[in-house]
Amino acid sequence: MAATTIEGLVPRMRQVCGAANVITDPLELRTYECDGLTAHRMVPALVVLPGTAGEVAAVVAECAKAGVPFVARGSGTGLSGGALPHPDGVLVVMSRMRKILEVDPVSRRAVVEPGATNLSVSKAAAPFGLFYAPDPSSQVVCSVGGNVAENSGGAHCLKNGFTVHHVTGLEIVTPAGELTWLGDGTGVTTGYDLLGAFTGSEGTLGIVTKIVVKLMPLPETVHTLLAAYATTSDGGRAVSDVIGAGIVPAAIEMMDALSIEAAEAAVGCNYPEGAGAVLIVELDGPACEVEGELATVRALCEAAGATEIRAADDPAERAVIWAGRKSAFAAVGRISPAFIVQDGVVPRTSLGEVLARIAALSADAGIRVANVFHAGDGNLHPLVLYDDASPAQTEAAEELSGAILDTCLEHGGSITGEHGVGVDKSRYMPKMFNADDLDTMQLVRCAFDPASLCNPGKVFPTPRLCGEVPGHRRAPHPAVAAGLAEIF
């Protein structure tokens, strides 16, 4: 039945998007079967590539009318399966909508299409001395629309915040197929902050078609320090001391011995030999502030027992230091046939305890874990290494991965800091939130998407039946009666 419904949609989709932008060929459909999380695969029934907001609205309206589920996809770099297609649904691929529509340097705002890559925004802003702050590691390819869906962070969100802090307006297509704006474009909200609630909703509340983003002045000075330690707990002490000194660095990243080894093998990053941990601290801002902070950070890093400290003051040197860190995920692929990237968060002060626990869990399971993490905000990316040819190892790795999230929750943390829940972690949601919490979140879902057609099966372990929406039961407000305003 689903197949016939989809077939019925094809002619109309071709009318809307153009025949070349509607994919029905099974082989071609397969290329969209997964996003950055390849463990989950599902071939979509149909792929469409709309070219305008109006086309997206028309596509969604057709889906809504036919009761067919739809899933939006940006660049497909997500790490939680948020863009995993629905087998009986339409995959709406945003890659044709990648224009930077406007850069207003005086207002420090840009308007971009959702398929535009994260980095392309900063490139467009650079001639004006501005940049777009959120910088996920995949920024060369990941799309701003995807960033909005996931509320993406990046290494520098410690100081500058996440996508939600840098988006001031969204044009969306609602799950009913209507175009509407959220936010007045300035960042100052009126009424419920739907702009904020939509950002990070993982594509379940609608499809973004235009994004107004804040641009920030490029920092005057950037300094990067690399400090090597015998252990991650020594490095962790340096992190606590820096934060305790009232300094908010642009980024504080840490890698443990195994991830250093992997990065070394992959990109020859030439980190200090034999280091049990490396800490990368980046400071930016006006020179007159940063120079003082740099001296303080260096002293604190030394006092915490750094075995070596390197400083980078120009972009080329900085790139060398960052090369190892940025390659880490891909690099572990060289030392392990398969791996799971986790994304748990713990309060920064619990880092040492949690790392020790992960080490113990890893030893017990006989599964290696490489740790790469945003130490400044307690966001861990344990890379659980296993051989996917062995069912026993695969199972043990998944178990270990879950135990790591349990540890994060026990310490008052979160199951995901930036990768999202998607399909991958929905089963952990009831561990973090109780039934009433999840029910309340689903009220939002019901408000936006009562038919549950928009990226269904993501975020929440079980759907909620939305039921009838009751109407007003009270006498209308005078202003409503006078036809002046809608009041609630």
Place this chain on the structure above:
Amino acid sequence: MDTERAVVSQIRAALEAACSATRDGAAADSVAGVTPAFVASPASTAEAAALLGAAATHDLTVVPRGAGLGLGWGLPPSSCDLVVDMALMGDVIEHAAGDLVARVQAGATIGHLASVLAQAGQQLALDAPPDATVGGVVATGMAGPRRFRYGAPRDLLIGLTAVRADGVVAHSGGKVVKNVAGYDIGKLFSGSQGTLGLITEATFRLHPLPVAVVYVTAEFGSSDRAGAAAAVAAAAGSALVPSAVELDWPGGSSRPLRVGVLLEGTAAGVAERATRMSERLGGAAGSPIVAVSPTAPPRWGQLPSSSTVVRTTFWVAKLPAVLDALVAAGEEAGVRPAVSGPAGAGALYACLGPHTEDDAAVRFIAALRDRLTRVTQGSAGPRGSVVVLAAPSSVLTTAGAYGPVPGAALMRSVKDQFDPGYRMFPGRLAGGS
């Protein structure tokens, strides 16, 4: 009558059973002129949940109250059976200094929170009145000058506990800054003005207190609006990392305009940045009088006391047009608005004095909306708004609190889901005209 009395005493008994600190409402409890039948002060989230559960059972309309500072702003409730007063929930529950996070009961005052955080050299980076409550600040979404750097309450809120209209307790977020698990209900409650439920606890990310602060001001002659606007843009676009870029223009076209910039950092750092910021402000356009001071200029972050407050938001490049429109709308309506606010962040408040005739206020609002339509309604989407935050209710109902509000239909759907009986602060929020 007897039946009515019986019902009232039955309701009173139910509320008292839920929350021992329940009493009859008095004139002093009135919300924008509406006196509640009952006032209850829950001492915990559990008690608040029982209270709202009882209110739901008896179909009571409910108005949450913190310090009450914002209750007179906006439309009065169309009905108010029960005021839920948060005075007994005033504790800072947890200050994790090493994590730069604090979990606070909604009735805690900003002043109390600040004194606790200051002991560890930390702050909640919001400029709100010390007697305002944390819940009130989140519910109204008000932010002062440092909105420019740190954002509004929604930008600092990382976890929320709220009681729904049906008495169900809901948590979202958590106590880690970086967290994308689940929908962010805290965002939804930001600016909700009590219409979605009762905020009982909030968790915030904190910032270190700066070692030194300095204010750089540039005063422009009354005719030099363009110069002031250029200075605002120059300050806001500089890499000197200002924490606030304010404009203060106390009395219409005949008074000078003052641009104020706050710099936070180390003593030596802010001194050097102040020198460079002075050059920027002076060099932008016009010939302002530039001054540097360790203390805030007069009226910093304060709205002139006034009965009508109109908030205009805009893209900063349009500031000259906004200032022109404010003058023209004032002349057209025969009023002289006092204008101030975080212009560098794209917002200004135009305030009319308490003796302003209702007709004149209505004309001013209409004229301003009319003149700013092209500024705020870009062809590629909204670029700002004109919203009446406070006004006599006759002005509010005639002029309308809001112009077109993006997403108004979705806000209505959210309200339908969270409060299907329309019992939470009924009549307060307008979803657009």
